[in-house]
Amino acid sequence: NGAEALVMVEKESPDLILVDATMPKMDGFEVCAVLKSKEETRLIPVLLVTPIEETEHKIRGFEAGVDDFLHRPINSVELLARVKCLVRTKRLNDELVNVENAIIALATAIEAKDPYTEGHVERVASYALTLGKEVRLAPWELRALHKAAILHDVGKIGVDESILLKPGSLTEEEFNQLKTHTIIGERICRPLGRNRLILEVIRHHHERYDGKGYPDGLAGEDIPIAARIMAVVDAYDALTSDRPYRARRSQEQAVEILKQEAGKQFDPKIATAFISLLETGRLR
Incomplete structure (x- = not known):
């Protein structure tokens, strides 16, 4: 369920999160909103699986911060392509964060x-x-x-x-x-x-x-x-x-x-x- 997914993310720090829109207790939209609200998880890509392709689901997803969507039935080729794209984006973001941290350290050293x-x-x-x-x-x-x-x-x-x-x-x-x-x-x-x-x-x-x-x-x-x-x-x-x-x-x-x-x-x-x-x- 959604609450368990959030606990797992805190422990694992994944490169990508695949969530179902219809999970019990806490649905995928709610899980995504929580992840995107936290500094430590907001850059992790979220791929949301929905039962059908509906504009309403996409609007709710984008508002929650979803990065991409998949619709049932899932096509394995499409899934692999989307996962590769999102993981590549995550790694580029990680590189940018590392550069940013180095520059912040430099700024702190200058002040000192x-x-x-x-x-x-x-x-x-x-x-x-x-x-x-x-x-x-x-x-x-x-x-x-x-x-x-x-x-x-x-x-x-x-x-x-x-x-x-x-x-x-x-x-x-x-x-x-x-x-x-x-x-x-x-x-x-x-x-x-x-x-x-x-x-x-x-x-x-x-x-x-x-x-x-x-x-x-x-x-x-x-x-x-x-x-x-x-x-x-x-x-x-x-x-x-x-x-x-x-x-x-x-x-x-x-x-x-x-x-x-x-x-x-x-x-x-x-x-x-x-x-x-x-x-x-x-x-x-």
């Missing part, structure tokens, strides 16, 4: 080198997720935004450490080198390119709403919304953290700066939503 940014990645990822929910991003966008927040500064591996840790103001040449971290980061994360949102955040989180940012000088809603979210939360965390060149600001001081920069550095709607989260105690 700078005592002034300790905890920055975790805080920014949390802020971004909360703000993304507030402005009603879709679930898949929230997942990608969270990963992008973790990876947003990975390109700093290509910036001289003396620039990152300099206690005073940067020269024009030094600032120009610092700005390259967005492009370097995008290049490092290009193997994750199937998720465009991640690359957009990494490249564009230093764009400004007024078009005076970098690297591309995008303005207004030409800047992807996830990057506009990242711009606000990244700036807020920088303002409320110690840096080599200045002491941290209080939350009240940081909020005042966000208000002043709304419509200039930041998307005013997103800045207002973030300030509301802070002022109502829904974000700390």
Whole structure:
């Protein structure tokens, strides 16, 4: 039955799950919905067997996250072909996850080198997720935004450490080198390119709403919304953290700066939503 199938999946970690739509206690649609809702099983392909080919079954299946369908009576050749295709897809996804994990480890190592940014990645990822929910991003966008927040500064591996840790103001040449971290980061994360949102955040989180940012000088809603979210939360965390060149600001001081920069550095709607989260105690 369906409940037993879920227990087996937890123990076995299969490459493919073949479920029957009419299982007792918990049908195949319900099993699939549970699997796709969990981070550890959502990428495992699910092949659903249905008694007849009906549009209603397909709609229910797609809504539950089913990857493919088979209809009784089962043709063995068709079954083998579909299984091979789904297993190949699973292995490609596994390779992508391995690359992603390696890049996340790199991002964490970069942060560990700078005592002034300790905890920055975790805080920014949390802020971004909360703000993304507030402005009603879709679930898949929230997942990608969270990963992008973790990876947003990975390109700093290509910036001289003396620039990152300099206690005073940067020269024009030094600032120009610092700005390259967005492009370097995008290049490092290009193997994750199937998720465009991640690359957009990494490249564009230093764009400004007024078009005076970098690297591309995008303005207004030409800047992807996830990057506009990242711009606000990244700036807020920088303002409320110690840096080599200045002491941290209080939350009240940081909020005042966000208000002043709304419509200039930041998307005013997103800045207002973030300030509301802070002022109502829904974000700390």
